[in-house]
Amino acid sequence: MHNLLPFLPGSITNVLGSIPFFLPEFYLAVLFIVVLVTDLLFGKNSEKLCRIVAWAGILLVMQRDYQQIQLLTIGGLANGHFFFGDMLLLTRTAISFKLIIDALAFALLLYFSWDDKLSAHPKGLSDLYTIVVGSIFGLHLMVMAVNLLSIYVAIEMVSIASYLMVAYRSENAFSTEAGLKYVLFGAASSAIMLYGISLLYAFTGSLNLYTGNFAGGLSVANEAASSVALVLVLVGVGFKLSFVPVHFWVPDVYEGAPTPVTAWLSTLPKITAFALLINFLMPFINYPQWHSFNFGLALSAISMITMIAGNFAAVLQSNVKRMLAYSSIGHTGFALMAIVTFNATGQSALIYYLAVYGIANIAALALATYFANVTGAENVEGYKGLGHKYPVASVCFIIVLVSLTGIPVSAGFTGKLLVFSAVYGVYQQTHSLWPLLLLITGALTTVVSLFYYIKIPLNLFLKRSENAANSTVKSYNILIFAMFVSALIVLLGIFPNIILKLF
Template identity: 70%
Template sequence: MHELLPYINQQLTGILGDIKYFIPEIYLSLLFIVVLVTDLLFGRTSEKLCRIVACAGILLVITKDVTQLPLIGDTLQLLFSGMLLQSHTSIIFRLIIDASAFLLLLYFAWDEPLKSHRKKLSDLYAITIAAVFGLHLMTMAANLLSVYLAIEFVSIASYLLVAYRSENAFSTEAGLKYVLFGAAASAIMLYGISLLYGFTGTLNLFDPNFITGLIHVNAAGSTFALVLVLVGIGFKLSFVPIHFWVPDVYEGAPTPVTAFLSTIPKVAAFVLLINFLTPFIISPQWKAFDFGLYLSVIGIITMIAGNFAAVMQNNAKRMLAYSSIGHTGFALMAMITFNGQGIKALEYYLAVYVIANIGALMLVTYFETITGSADVNTYKGLGLKYPAASISFVIILISLTGLPVTAGFTGKVFVFSAVYSVYQANHNVWLLLLTITGAVTTIVSLFYYIKIPLNLFVKRTDSISEPIAQPNYILITSIIISIVLVLLGIFPNWLTQFL
């Protein structure tokens, strides 16, 4: 026992020294407890108070994220004996996650079906805060154990969010499908992790013994293990072929929960994938598994499958679900460059995608309240009755398509530029195929996004009903989002200077 005392003292000293890099996550955990206690103390009357506490707390967490930037600089900092990794890139992505979470916490109370739930929304705010904490851990995971725990943390919170409206059979079915597919993906990933541990004798991705151990293993065995782990990460990213759960779950979940699932877990999963791949990319000895090749193939198939499937959809939520799959494939293009320019392009692209997608789903809620349906054919003739919401919807869809002069166009230009610059250096044919596929699927996306403007402004209906008064919160927020997307498209440096 006595011989362990110096080791224990050393570990405690290391932990205390690392806490300064973990302040935002400590605030998130405290915020979760405060929201939970507020709900317990005030019961059914606590909904508004929990929302105020949650939103104020997230803003405080954002300020703590910002203070981490000068603290970490451009260095990589391993925390808690290599369990977590702090870097400038992970902080930027956490800022995107937290800013989006703030917007979603506001949005939850604007959805009437969700707001009318008999349990109210206090529990929903606590679950969302817990999910954000898990997303923070995903962006920092540098050990296979922390990778698994972070993904499970987010998955459990996501299952609860999807099935929150338990009295709704469609929502319950979506939650059950999500749990079953998620459990299968987790089991597969855990098997892959166990194989990697057996091959290397370590769970630390940045331990030199990790890559060295895999190099001395049969290439087929290491490839099999890595593919199994990528299945678990791919489940969160929803790239092909682990995408089949997305349309049903997105359609069955409450629309604000769909906005959550389609945005910030993807952001965290991309950072997790970057952390997972970094030891392999920086190791000159690693040759067994060509991540660039396999991810290029996945990116091409994902872009094609997502965008062409979206063309056949008339339900706005299913259409946006398939389009999110296509966006995942496009974002993979930036990551496959494996350089700083590609990561910066990915940061910008995901930031504007998250804003636009949340705005689009907010307007789906807005028009669903009017028509009682998420079918785009029910939007006929509503453009002139609700001009502000309709114009905002068009601008947001233009950004999602990637047309000038919106931020979505600038984001796609950044991604194409990053990929093409690497192609010029090594003339990798897969990068050329990615670029061509990205351009073609961008054109294809216009065919399904344009359905909504066509129904709003071009097609007419026999109905002569008067406009229905709507709450102004969604309308004002969607207008602000559309203006931000245009301004960031014209002045991208307003955002890129912080990335």
């Protein structure tokens, strides 16, 4: 105990100096407590109040996120700043990811109460809002984590919150099965990742990826053993990204979970995992003597296989949520193309692509909720003839699917174009086979995606329904949200600099 006393003043100074770089997360921690206490004080009548508090809190957090850009600029910290004993790293890229996360989280907090099945939960949604705020806190940590310990803790925070969200509504056996399956796969991937972390620590004697000589120490270790350790850690990250071969849980969990929770799982943890993957890869990419494990080759192969598996499997689906689940796997593979460029252009393209993908995917699932609310349709065949009865929602659905496919002049087209341009730039410099194969695979699987996305407009407008009954249920909130997102998708497709300049 006495041996630690000389280090105490320095530790206190480090913590106090780190607080300005941790203000958004501090606000999230306070928001979590406030929402939780509000739920406890007002009981079942607290749902609306908890939602308003969560909305206001997220807006405040977004404002603090944006202020952190000035904090780095004024402090001359263009390359980022380590804080809390080098456990976390704040960079401009991390701030961009946090802004995307918080903006999408705000939209999802609106969306949760619009799903009839979820809002009919006997306990209400107050607990769910508390879980969501806690999950956002974990997502922020994932974006900034650069120590293997902080990486693991952040992933587990997000995972536990995700388990609770998936199993929140368990009115039937399929929903219960989805929650159990997610927990089992998540626990297995966490155990595998933790074993990989223990091996990396054994080889390097350090848990910090950026300080010390982590990459250098690992490069002199046994090549096969270090490769196995890195693969095990990538399995844990891959579970959040849902790339092949750790994607088996996605279709059943996405279909069995409440639709707003599916929208959450298919966007926020996935987007955050890409930020975490960038943090994990950079020390090895920037170390000139690193030759033990070829990240570019491994991730390129995973990207191509994931694009092929996700898109071809989606063609065979009739359930809308299951189809969008396989679609999200395909989008993961496409986004990995930007990762393997290992340059600033690729990172910029990735941030834009993930932002517009997140917006469009949430809107697609919100419209799936709309049709489920008003007609009970959950399969593509159930959409027959609904385009003439619900023209506004149907047109919005088409615009959203056009963006997810990547057709001009949508934001999704601009996002895919930026990714293709970044990969083509690498091919021009290196003339390597792998960038060329990525370009070909990305183009072919984009064409394949047309075959399953087109099922929805085909049934909405070109097929007739035998059931002409009109619904008395009106989901105007979702309709207004879909119209706003559709306009935003077109606007960002025409003026992509709105996002590119912001991030």
